[in-house]
Amino acid sequence: MWTDTAITRRLGIAAPIIQGPFGGGLSSVKLAAAVSNTGGLGSYGANALDGQQIKDLVAALRKATDKPFAVNLWVNDQPVALPDKAAFAQFQAFFEPYYRELDIETPAQPVRFAPDYMMQIEAALEARPPVLSFVFGCPDSAIVEACRARGIVTIGTATTPDEARALEAAGIDAIVATGAEAGGHRPSFLKSAESSLTGTLALIPQVADAVKIPVIAAGGIADGRGIAAALILGAAAVQIGTAFLACDESGAPALHRDALFTYKATDTALTRAFSGRLVRAIRNRLFDELETQANALAPFPIQNWLSGTLRAAAIQQSRPELLSLQAGQAGTRLRYRSTAFLMIALMRETEAAVARLGAQRNA
Template identity: 55%
Template sequence: MSATTRNAATRLLGIEHPIVQGPFGGGLSSVELAGTVSDLGGLGSFGAHMLPPERIGPLVEALRARTRRPFAVNLWVSDHDAGGLDLDEATFERHWPLFEPYFRELGVPKPERMERGHPPFAAQVEALLEARPPVFSFVFGIPEAGVLRECRRRGIVTVGAATTVAEAQALDEAGVDAIVATGAEAGGHRPSFLAPAEESLTGTFALVPLVVERVRVPVIAAGGIADGRGVRAALALGAQAVQIGTAFLACRQSGTSDLHREVLFSPQACETTLTRAFTGRLARGVRNRWTEQMAACRDRLPPFPITGWFVSRLKPAALAAGRSDLLSLWSGQIAPNLRHRDAVALMQSLLAELYGHSPTHEEKLA
């Protein structure tokens, strides 16, 4: 198997094995998880899209202190949808009645009006360039040409996400170093940027070979992969690495809650849904009371990030009360097959299944 696991993608990323840990935003990433995956020869990732610019440099320093291996920092290129940049008093009062019953139910007082719900990407990427992480991965678009040129000048590898062939081709033409082809099975947000996310739902194992034949750079498969079988299948279709999200999110080293982890290992994880009800952008999570009730009033949901701002004010109280029915429970469709609660055990299992045994020194270097 060494001939297919030591390839352009692993050389580009500076990793031993073709495994990338998916980046999680909103506090779900952790330095420990990213460092653990990187130390074991994969590419650990940290979703930094909610961090203000002044925290990105310290984050990269913390990751460098945790691991000597390459790691990725992820940002969202598009930081708001139309109408979602600011929330004036009239708009706040118009949207408040949709969320007010849940605030009452959880005993959370009416929040002060949001000033800005998401840090500006332009300032974030400037801080990232200054910090120089080994890999800059991004979703929801393509950074401007000047940013990509500066990444090349500073030796930062760029990795963009595509949900369609057209998006992959746009990334390729822009000069991105590698492309994540993310299928509809994946948990979390659908990072579409050329067509509506609801119209960009090709499955992973159709999307990967379509993209591989139409771009020049290495392709990383994402969505519906949680074990060595999935890795082998993606490589057989032409991907040169895989990105695994839900299986790593379920590990104790991630930043998610114990309540979320327990749901991922429960029968409830058999039912996921695509919803805009948690942030205003389409994302896959476990079906619960919130997704069901909000589906009935989807036309009233405010745009991203206003919906996410309201929901974030409810999250601490929902967690404290053990209310998984009111939490965002991000999950891919593969969740019922999860077996590991520890990132070391997960990596060891992935490598044993991929190679058929623990990789030898020669296979690592092949």
């Protein structure tokens, strides 16, 4: 049975389908719970939350589902060098025309650009989500050990076989192998993201052969054919992002979700312009205009914070051209706005794809 895999057994879930976490406020308890309640593993991207918010989040997820779920953190164990006033003003100058256009005040420099990672870890260990997934690096093996001692399953994210080996050596329980088709940031951490762009079809068997722990395929999967293919390539589950982001229950604003169903969603590309890290997003005006300044943009996470300062006003004023519209290459395959319908379709389609293969073999 295709649903009986190392991941479904380990996590105690019915289907090897994981809803990818979304950082930057695009996750929702409703979406994660809907996926977990229909047999998959719902995830919540908690990168922007502080310790208390993480504890509150885990409590809210437990209330919304009695099934396993995952909380996701961005590995951030290098101190961020804060810019001085003059450097910050220079970085911010790129955004001044947009502040004027949206008629908002120039925001003041924050005390920090991202929450404290170790405080997030401490809170997550205390809250004990069933699964803690990591992206953008390899968590310290002491953290992985602390998770294991508390019964928390750990998942790491790799874009190359070497990254997968590093995660396995740190004691991680399972690995998301993310192909270049995926929406969101390239989570590469050993080599540059630009030189870690293997596509899902080529990456999955490489990673499956490189490590003994189960592999979860991510990138460009949005229907049952993709799930069946990933399982055949050696994955024990899939992680789907864009197709879940498009559902009504997701935390993405309506103008982002709507854009995913338009022809524009077929025009995605990779850029560092939005955040300072390579990200796959729909090409729009902000994408193109920031790209022309690419050499002078602020580093991550400062650029991420700066582009985020336009968000609330752009959403309120219905200006999708001034938002980072992250999306993967599966844009043309999106059909459902209901998480439950999407889950039913994915299950049926995978069943049918696996049956077709069996029939071909016996013909």
